[in-house]
């Protein structure tokens with residue numbers, strides 16, 4: 001029987017790997033046309049990712065990006081909400097990357113059907129906000145906080161710690177009223193993890209998969225891939241595609257990717273081979 005992830009009005013069948021396209025709403029440098037141009041660029045990018053085959057898109061106002069300067073709630077709302085308005089009728093579920101219940105509420109009211117929270121709904125009221133909505137949620141593991149988490153991550157057993165954290169957060173969400181079919185878990189590659197930690201987590205992803213929730217993996221262009229290959233972010237496409245493929249082979253249900261078309265092609269080859277077994 002195929003399992004389903006309930007993203008509000010969208011039931012997503014998990015009988016094949018899904019690709020979540022990354023849409024960053026970037027305020028800086030590039031776009032000098034102000035807020036309107038920034039939103040239009042993000043909307044255009046999201047539509048392009050859907051045309052490339054994205055099964056869902058993840059819109060982020062960069063409040064939770066590693067190393068990024070924190071932005072105010074108003075600033076985050078100002079970045080994300082116009083993009084959601086521009087994406088009405090997109091046809092695939094829209095995830096919003098946020099840790100703030102107020103941003104969650106406003107985003108859900110504008111059609112977002114998934115919340116991607118790098119703090120796994122730690123904020124007071126966050127789990128209740130998601131519970132009331134019918135939306136899906138991605139619960140991610142992070143050690144520390146974005147500004148400092150890469151300074152000196154320390155684990156005893158990284159796989160067991162990440163697994164136990166995700167199990168506890170999923171149970172807390174269920175207790176708050178989020179149906180199991182709406183929960184996704186994510187080991188949070190590079191969020192307070194060394195390259196060795198990331199590799200161990202990927203090699204033992206089966207331990208996370210065994211929790212029984214769909215697993216989302218985000219390795220796209222990350223620095224661990226840079227350390228392995230010696231490549232800058234712009235040249236990490238082959239390594240990112242390899243990472244996505246390895247994650248899905250180890251049971252990931254969703255991969256979060258910048259390069260949707262290439263990721264889809266690689267997964268199509270994997271799915272075709274698996275159809276032979």
Ligand code: 7PM
Nearest residue numbers: 065066116138140186188189217218219
């Ligand atoms: C700088 C470094 C900028 C890293 C952006 C990033 C994940 C995520 C991100 C993930 C989930 C990026 C990351 N990564 N959400 N948000 N899982 N659920 O590559 O791995 O976009 S931010």
